[in-house]
Amino acid sequence: MAEPTIALEIFRYHPEQGEAPSFRRYEIPYREDWVVLDGINYIKDQIDGTLAYRWSCRMGVCGSCGMMINGTPRLSCAAFLREYFPNPVRVEPLAHFPVERDLVIVMDDFMHKLREVKPWLIRGQETPLSEGEYRQTPAEVDEYKQYSMCINCMLCYAACPVYGLEPRFLGPAAIALAQRYNLDSRDEGRRERQEVLNTEEGIWDCTLVGECTTACPVHVDPAGSIQRAKVTATVDWYKDVLLPWGKR
Amino acid sequence: MNPWQNTNSAADQMHEMLEHDILVIGGGAAGLRAAIAAVQTNPRLNVAIVSKVYPMRSHTVSAEGGAAAVIKSNDSLEEHINDTITGSDWLADQDVVEAFVREAPDELLQLEHWGCPWSREPDGSIAVRPFGGMTIERTWFAADKVGFHLLHTLFQTSLKFESLTRYDEWFATKLLVENGRCQGVSAIELRTGEVRLLLAKAVILCTGGAGRIYPFTTNGAIKTGDGMAMAYRAGVPLKDMEFVQYHPTGLPGTGILITEAARGEGGILVNKDGYRYLQDYGMGPPDPWPRLRAMELGPRDKISQAFVHEMRKGRTIAGPYGDVVHLDVRHLGETKIDTKIPFVRELAHRYAGIDPVHEPIPVRPVVHYMMGGVHTDINGATPIAGLYAAGESACVSINGANRLGSNSLTECLVFGARAGRHAAAFAAHHRSLDRAALAAQARDEAKRVAGLDGTDGGTERIAMLRTEMTRAMEEGTGIYRDEGSLSKACDVLRTLRDRFARIRLDDRTRSFNTELIAALELECMLDVAEAVAHSALARTESRGSHQRTDHPKRDDARFLKHTLAYSTDGAPRIDYLDVVITRWPPAERVYGR
C-alpha cells in the first residue's frame, strides 16, 4: 500500500520578489506522531530549501514557532498532523503582524511593548546579597506564578482582534507580564507601571474578547490578567477620588 | 482594496561599521549574565549582544531541573566541590571548581533579587531538591522550568540597562583577529541578509553547545556549535571535546528531555521486568531508598552506560524508536507531580502519549551536553587577547569528564559574570582598533559567505550532509567507542568536509535566508564534530562519559590531562594540558555506598 500523505498549504511571501503573497501546496508523508513543524522541516530539507520560518526547541518552551494553522494561532511544534488528517493543513504567519518573509513575522512592535511595561523587579531599596533571599511564601509565589509562565510566543496577539484593529494596543502578553511583576511580593513598581497600563492603549483598549487566553499554550490567562488590572485601576481611581487626602 | 498592502521600512542599508566596547555573542544565560556584569562593572562601556535568535529563544530556555549552589545549613562548599570533582572523574580543574562553588550561591541569590520565581519552603526561604551525583540537596528550582525562568528573568532584567544594545537575529560568522587581538566579528543581519562588520575591544562567546552534531539530542535546532567553530578557526583550541554527555532520560523519537528532577523527586528507572537495574552497575544497593548519590541519583554517565548494558542483555523494552526503559513516577502521586514536575507530565502526555500519573514514561539515553568547548582560563579568557568564552560553548573546566546535573545553569551565571567583568577591564585598557585591516577582513568574509550558495556548480544538499554527519557521530562516537568506530567517524567527517565545498542552495536570495544560515551552521558542526572524533580517538583510556571498549580503564599516568584540539588544514592537531589538582587527589569514583 502506498504511504499516506497529507498536504500542507503554506503562505509564501518574499520581499525581493515583489509579488503579492501566495499559497504553495506541498504533499508530504503523513506520520501519526508528526507535528506540523516536522512536516515543515521535511519540506525545508527534502523539497524546497527556500521556505523561511523560525523554530528551535520543538518542545513548546522557546516560543519561536507560532503560526496560524487552519486559521488558529498555535505552536507548530504542538499541533499534530493527526488533528487535521486527511484534510490539508493551511499554514500562515501569525496574524496581525507584518510579514518579513514566508512564515517569519516582524516582531519589533512586540519587543518594544515588552520593554514598555518595565518587566523587571523595581524596589525602593536594594538589599545586599549578604542578607540572603527576599522571603516569599509558596502562596506569595502562587499569586504571580501563572503570569510568569509566558514564553513570548505572541499567539495571544495573533488571537486578539483588538490588536489587529488597533496596533497601538499594548496587548495581552505585555500586560500579563506587567501584572506578573505587580503581583510579586518583592516588587514595588506598580505605580510606575500603572502609567503605561492605565491608559487607553493599555488595559482600557481591551474589550474582553477572551481569545488570548484560549490561544495561550502555557495557560497564562492574559485576559484574566487584564481584567484584574482593570479592577485594580478602578479601585485606585475610587481611592484617589474619595480619599484624596489618603496616602497613595 | 488590496489586503496585502506593501510598506517600505528599514531604509537604511548603509555599510557603516558598528562599534561597541564589548560584543557578547549569544543571548542565553551566559551571554545575558556576561552583558549585565560588563555594564555593571563599568557603566560607561557600550555593550552589545549579538544573537542569531531573540534572546528568549536561546536554548537555556529548555533546561528543566535546577541550578546548584550551597545555601542550606546542612550543606557545605567542601561537599559541593567534592561532588563536582568526583562527578568529573577528576578531570575538572580544582581551582576553577573551588571558585565556581564559592561564587555560586551569590549568583543564584542575585537571580532571586532580580525576580526569578524560585520555589520556596513554607517559611519563604529558597527550596532545594536532590539531584544526581550530589551528596546533599542543593539544587534550586522553579518547578521544572528552571532554565525558562532563569532566562526570562535575565532577559527582562537586561532590558533596564540603557547602555545595552541588542542585535537580535544577527548570525556571527567570523571572529576578526588583528594584531593578536580579537577586535570584532562579522555577522549576517538575517532581515536584510547583509554581512556587517561589528567592532569591539573585547568579544565574549556565549553561543552554547553543539548537540545537533548528533541525530538524537535534547538540544534545540540552534545548538550548532557556532562559537566553538569560530574560536577554533581563529586558532583557539577546543578542550576536552571527546566528553559528550548522554542524559539518561529522553523521550524516544524526539529526544525531548525528561528532567533529572523526576528522579530527584523520587522517580525510579526499571527494565522490562520492573527491576531497578541500576543496582547491577555499581550504584546500589537499592535500599534504603531514597538515598542521595545512589541508584537513580547516580551520575548521568554511569546511568546512561547502564542502559547500554541492559540493552545488550535483552532486558530493555522494544519500541518504535529503539529500545527504552521505564521512568516510573506513579508512586509520587498526582499532587506532587503537578507541583514539582508539571512540565514532565505535559511533555510525556503530548509527545509520548502517556500520563505519568498512571503509566511509566518510556525513556532512553540522549545526547544532552558538551563538557568540552573553547579553552579558557578561570576568568573566561581564551589564548587570544580580547576573546572570552563562557557557558556551554566554553570549557573553563568544572565539568571534566562528566557534568553533574544542575551545575551547568550555575556555570553560565558564575562564569558569564566572570567573563563579563574581565572583558570590561580589558576593554577599558585596550582602546585602539585596527579599523582598516578589520574592514578588509570583513569584506573577504562577505565574499566567502556570498560564494556559499553553490552557483558555481554545486550539487550537495545540506540536509543530506547533515544526516550523514549525525549518523557518523552516533555510530562512531556514542556512549561506547573504540578505535575502529572512531577512525571510521573521522574518515566520514573528512569526506563530508570535502563534499561541503560542493553544496548547492535552493535559496539564493538575501532576506531571511535560513538555508544559508543552515549551511553555515553545518560548516560549524563539521568542525566541532571533527574535534570530538579526533579527541576521542587520541584518548586511549576510559573516563567519565568517554568509554573506550578497547581501553576500558582510567589511565591517570597518561591521561590526567585535558585534550586540546587545534584546527589545521588537515585533521585536528591534538595536544594535552595538565589538569589542575589542588587538594583532591584522584581516587576511585564510588557511588551507592
Next chain:
Amino acid sequence: MGEAVSRPYRRTMPATWWLTNRAYFLFMVRELTSVFIAIYLVLLLVLISKVAAGREAYEAYLTFLGTPAVLAFHVLALAAALYHSITWFNLAPKGLVVRVRERRVPDAIIAGSNYLAWIAVSALLWWVVL
C-alpha cells in the same frame, strides 16, 4: 544574490473578521446585545413620560406596547439581557481573584455568588412590585 531589502507585508483585517471564528462571533453578539438594551431603556423612559402626561396618553402607550411587534422586541431584549448577564457572570472570576486562607476561591464559587446575588435582587424586586 539579489539586493538586500526588508519590505514587510502588512495584512489588514477584513470588515467581516468577526464572522471568521465562532469566538469572535459570540463576542460580537455580546457587544450587540447593548443595542437591544438601549432601545428597551428608551421605551422605558417614554413610558415614564407618558405616566406624567396623563391617563389617556399612558393607556395609548400601553396599547402600543401590547402590539405583537413590540412584544416580540421585548422577548428579544430579554434574551439579549440574559445572554449578556450570563456571559458577564461567567467572566467575573477572571477579574476577581479572592483568596481564603492562602487558597484561591474556585471560579465556580465566584461566578455562583454572582448568580445568587442576581437571584436575590430579582426576588426583592418581585416582592416590591407585586
